[in-house]
Amino acid sequence: MPYRRSSLMEERLADNRLRILKSARALVAEGGFRQASITAVAARAGLSTGAIYRYFPAKADLFVEVLNSAVDYEVAMLQKIADGKGDVGTRLRAAVRSFVSRAVEGPNLAYAFIAEPADLEVEAARLICRERFGEVFKQLLREGIAANVLPAQSIDVGAACIVGAFTEALVRPITPNAKREASKALIEGIVEFCARAVGAAKAS
Amino acid sequence: MPYRRSSLMEERLADNRLRILKSARALVAEGGFRQASITAVAARAGLSTGAIYRYFPAKADLFVEVLNSAVDYEVAMLQKIADGKGDVGTRLRAAVRSFVSRAVEGPNLAYAFIAEPADLEVEAARLICRERFGEVFKQLLREGIAANVLPAQSIDVGAACIVGAFTEALVRPITPNAKREASKALIEGIVEFCARAVGAAKAS
Amino acid sequence: MPYRRSSLMEERLADNRLRILKSARALVAEGGFRQASITAVAARAGLSTGAIYRYFPAKADLFVEVLNSAVDYEVAMLQKIADGKGDVGTRLRAAVRSFVSRAVEGPNLAYAFIAEPADLEVEAARLICRERFGEVFKQLLREGIAANVLPAQSIDVGAACIVGAFTEALVRPITPNAKREASKALIEGIVEFCARAVGAAKAS
Amino acid sequence: MPYRRSSLMEERLADNRLRILKSARALVAEGGFRQASITAVAARAGLSTGAIYRYFPAKADLFVEVLNSAVDYEVAMLQKIADGKGDVGTRLRAAVRSFVSRAVEGPNLAYAFIAEPADLEVEAARLICRERFGEVFKQLLREGIAANVLPAQSIDVGAACIVGAFTEALVRPITPNAKREASKALIEGIVEFCARAVGAAKAS
DNA sequence: CATGAATGAGAATTCATTCAT
DNA sequence: TATGAATGAATTCTCATTCAT
Structure with missing residues (x-):
């Protein structure tokens, strides 16, 4: 029986994308693009660096x-x-x-x-x-x-x-x-x- | 006998300092701080990277x-x-x-x-x-x-x-x-x- | 009552295994081992990456x-x-x-x-x-x-x-x-x- | 008085370049390109990774x-x-x-x-x-x-x-x-x- | 069982700074 | 004193593998 993605999971996904965007925005707002490294964005979003690349190609x-x-x-x-x-x-x-x-x-x-x-x-x-x-x-x-x-x-x-x-x-x-x-x-x-x-x- | 810095040498020093500043300014003007690496500044000033640090601590x-x-x-x-x-x-x-x-x-x-x-x-x-x-x-x-x-x-x-x-x-x-x-x-x-x-x- | 794997299911399994092998072979043939990532194999086989690991340990x-x-x-x-x-x-x-x-x-x-x-x-x-x-x-x-x-x-x-x-x-x-x-x-x-x-x- | 590069130093430089090439060659010979990462080449040559890039642009x-x-x-x-x-x-x-x-x-x-x-x-x-x-x-x-x-x-x-x-x-x-x-x-x-x-x- | 998002180690590359010569 | 080779930490990005759902 194929696995069906739960709506809860979809929420999580959308949530992550948003969290990444928010992290990035917050970091830029606080200290410019200088401080907004992928590592920093990931850490702030509570994700791994690799995860960022699932949502954004670069x-x-x-x-x-x-x-x-x-x-x-x-x-x-x-x-x-x-x-x-x-x-x-x-x-x-x-x-x-x-x-x-x-x-x-x-x-x-x-x-x-x-x-x-x-x-x-x-x-x-x-x-x-x-x-x-x-x-x-x-x-x-x-x-x-x-x-x-x-x-x-x-x-x-x-x-x-x-x-x-x-x-x-x-x-x-x-x-x-x-x-x-x-x-x-x-x-x-x-x-x-x-x-x-x-x-x-x-x-x- | 104490070493006396010749005025010629002082000129050289002042000259270098100015050249470094000019190089740095030119590089920033051309491509922002992005392009203004110490290496680039030194190269443009005709000096070594080490020399920069004689005139500027960082x-x-x-x-x-x-x-x-x-x-x-x-x-x-x-x-x-x-x-x-x-x-x-x-x-x-x-x-x-x-x-x-x-x-x-x-x-x-x-x-x-x-x-x-x-x-x-x-x-x-x-x-x-x-x-x-x-x-x-x-x-x-x-x-x-x-x-x-x-x-x-x-x-x-x-x-x-x-x-x-x-x-x-x-x-x-x-x-x-x-x-x-x-x-x-x-x-x-x-x-x-x-x-x-x-x-x-x-x-x- | 013990779970009995239906022959239909077994077919499906064998089918998947074959599809994975074919995908992998095709990818290698097209661009060498370079292009044959697990993700690529899975995508081409119409399966998830996780599924690959059900058929092959590594x-x-x-x-x-x-x-x-x-x-x-x-x-x-x-x-x-x-x-x-x-x-x-x-x-x-x-x-x-x-x-x-x-x-x-x-x-x-x-x-x-x-x-x-x-x-x-x-x-x-x-x-x-x-x-x-x-x-x-x-x-x-x-x-x-x-x-x-x-x-x-x-x-x-x-x-x-x-x-x-x-x-x-x-x-x-x-x-x-x-x-x-x-x-x-x-x-x-x-x-x-x-x-x-x-x-x-x-x-x- | 300008610094003059000693011939000893030049030897060292040429030596390093050669050492890098030899390290790279040895690594490839031993385990293919797979094993020949920049890190491995540098380590084997007794240099830092950054040093490699002084001799080879990429x-x-x-x-x-x-x-x-x-x-x-x-x-x-x-x-x-x-x-x-x-x-x-x-x-x-x-x-x-x-x-x-x-x-x-x-x-x-x-x-x-x-x-x-x-x-x-x-x-x-x-x-x-x-x-x-x-x-x-x-x-x-x-x-x-x-x-x-x-x-x-x-x-x-x-x-x-x-x-x-x-x-x-x-x-x-x-x-x-x-x-x-x-x-x-x-x-x-x-x-x-x-x-x-x-x-x-x-x-x- | 299937899914695919998430992980995290590792790869190439850059660059401010140091220090032997 | 000047040099510039060397360092090494930091950065972006990849991918095999795992695991909650």
């Missing part, structure tokens, strides 16, 4: 997926906001706020997103990720300029700078004191910086 | 100095502009333009400045470098706000975002076609983005 | 049997020819022709027969296989010499050399051009070489 | 050189004999005798010459090596046939078979008893086998 594939899955989620969030109702400026503010808030919150994709990966394939994926963030803002800028709500400006450059500006929030502990409060100020600071930059300053 | 120390010396130069340039005459907005524009122009021009410290170094010590130095760039802009923002030329805003955040925005320009090939012309547009795009962001928009 | 045992069963067949073919009627020279020619023809025909056991196996046990089996081929030719030589049809000569050496000579035909693509025709010439070339070597040259 | 390069250098020597010996004076049959006998004698003598390139290497690059080199042996015999056959000393026959096939026949001497312990004496008989057996095969039988 190290690069694992980290490309780490990057992509994290960015998929983030971009989806931003896109939802960008596609929402309300005036362009508000949506742009909301998008920046949404991203930066999560970034400030905890160690997630942040570091990976800017850090130089050891692998060229991963590096390529990283650049594409940055582009994808830019796309969301390009769309908002295009819409705003077309509607005469935003002043004429370079869409490509604007999008890139926004991404750069809030990326910065991910790298440095800008305000090392008074975490919670400072975060709030930091987030709003970035939001307003970007808003002013694109000419969507609040009517004050 | 790899990390060498690259910390590479980073610092490169940033010393850049910050000095920016500081000079910031300390110059003319209104704050113009000086801020000039500072951004100065940095981004050189960055776009050729692969120099740019890459090193954003790339993840292999070493924790170097990573720390890199973060400090970013701070140092920020300081220049903080000064300008402070001055501008004090003089009521710039609107009230978070100085820390503003400075960070400016650095982030123009850092972004270093990472991606925003406009892969029409190099020269596009660079010009890119540079001015970033300059204006930052100017608007801090409320130093041109009188249009 | 990888080496599987490949020893692969070798032996393949050689059983070949040796049986040769033996039939050697035991046939007609003069010794003709039979020796036929035997060499039979072996070389099949070898040239397609990738079968040929490669395995000469290739270095990954395992010491298999290596030992391989050497024994070569001996077994030799035995057939020893018999023919003995008979021929006894009947004064062949000149006096070392039987052991003669047999070994014949095996060596036609083994060589398996290793190199002697004539890469004009496949069919060349094969024919190659085969007859080897046949006549061996015939002359043992003093069974055609009456010319 | 494992394949090391073993290609092992193969080539061994074959260079052998082929040179054979060529010298083939280019000598005397009738073709005598030279052919001498060439075969020369090769087989050394092969029987001790574990040298023998195994490597026939064994399947783990590496495709090495495999390619191995096939070329076999061809090179063949070339020497092709030359002799061509000369003999042209001078009407040898009967008409396929030169390519003849050369291949000769190589095959004496290769066999390398693989198996044809005569396990009475080493010395048997070797003598084995060697002459192979010599005469090949001589008869090409039609250069002794006038008896």
Whole structure:
């Protein structure tokens, strides 16, 4: 009688794949790609190194997926906001706020997103990720300029700078004191910086 | 009779030290920290690997100095502009333009400045470098706000975002076609983005 | 009540065993022992890796049997020819022709027969296989010499050399051009070489 | 004052390279490519694994050189004999005798010459090596046939078979008893086998 | 019995650092 | 003092074998 894979086992499998991804992501978030060796990922996931290769054909594939899955989620969030109702400026503010808030919150994709990966394939994926963030803002800028709500400006450059500006929030502990409060100020600071930059300053 | 180091020898020593630093910087600029192995640095400097260790106790120390010396130069340039005459907005524009122009021009410290170094010590130095760039802009923002030329805003955040925005320009090939012309547009795009962001928009 | 293995089940078992052997042989024939991993054998046989170990205690045992069963067949073919009627020279020619023809025909056991196996046990089996081929030719030589049809000569050496000579035909693509025709010439070339070597040259 | 490499040091270096080659060759001779891991080669040479890579860029390069250098020597010996004076049959006998004698003598390139290497690059080199042996015999056959000393026959096939026949001497312990004496008989057996095969039988 | 995920030892390769010369 | 050969730990990846299900 053939062996039938139990649903419990399938759960275990899916679980392992996820654990590997989470381990990898956590390690990158904590100390960059530097610390994310296969051995370290395996140890953290409670698996052997060989097990990693059942789920990912090579190290690069694992980290490309780490990057992509994290960015998929983030971009989806931003896109939802960008596609929402309300005036362009508000949506742009909301998008920046949404991203930066999560970034400030905890160690997630942040570091990976800017850090130089050891692998060229991963590096390529990283650049594409940055582009994808830019796309969301390009769309908002295009819409705003077309509607005469935003002043004429370079869409490509604007999008890139926004991404750069809030990326910065991910790298440095800008305000090392008074975490919670400072975060709030930091987030709003970035939001307003970007808003002013694109000419969507609040009517004050 | 005590051995007296000849001035000629001292020159040689200083010369070697400089050559090592230049080799290291060039290698990082060309291919990131990835390519900057001690062996590669030594080969490029026309020295032996052992010789490197006469001038630098460890790899990390060498690259910390590479980073610092490169940033010393850049910050000095920016500081000079910031300390110059003319209104704050113009000086801020000039500072951004100065940095981004050189960055776009050729692969120099740019890459090193954003790339993840292999070493924790170097990573720390890199973060400090970013701070140092920020300081220049903080000064300008402070001055501008004090003089009521710039609107009230978070100085820390503003400075960070400016650095982030123009850092972004270093990472991606925003406009892969029409190099020269596009660079010009890119540079001015970033300059204006930052100017608007801090409320130093041109009188249009 | 004791468990009675149904004959249907036994068939299944024998079937699996055969499938495993066939898979292994095919893989070795295609790319040497290099490509014949347990995983590959299992996949090709449509079984799990674990199943292999139900039929063979270890990888080496599987490949020893692969070798032996393949050689059983070949040796049986040769033996039939050697035991046939007609003069010794003709039979020796036929035997060499039979072996070389099949070898040239397609990738079968040929490669395995000469290739270095990954395992010491298999290596030992391989050497024994070569001996077994030799035995057939020893018999023919003995008979021929006894009947004064062949000149006096070392039987052991003669047999070994014949095996060596036609083994060589398996290793190199002697004539890469004009496949069919060349094969024919190659085969007859080897046949006549061996015939002359043992003093069974055609009456010319 | 620049450091000048002493000739003693250069000797050491050349010595190491040679030691590595010898270790590799010995390991292959003893147990095939299977046993010749970089670790094993290094250990046997009294060096670290890293040291191997100072002399050989990759494992394949090391073993290609092992193969080539061994074959260079052998082929040179054979060529010298083939280019000598005397009738073709005598030279052919001498060439075969020369090769087989050394092969029987001790574990040298023998195994490597026939064994399947783990590496495709090495495999390619191995096939070329076999061809090179063949070339020497092709030359002799061509000369003999042209001078009407040898009967008409396929030169390519003849050369291949000769190589095959004496290769066999390398693989198996044809005569396990009475080493010395048997070797003598084995060697002459192979010599005469090949001589008869090409039609250069002794006038008896 | 069958399954195939997991193991873990081992392979090739790299590179910062040391030290005999 | 300069050299660069040597070290050896670390890294990625493979695969025969086991065992919970």
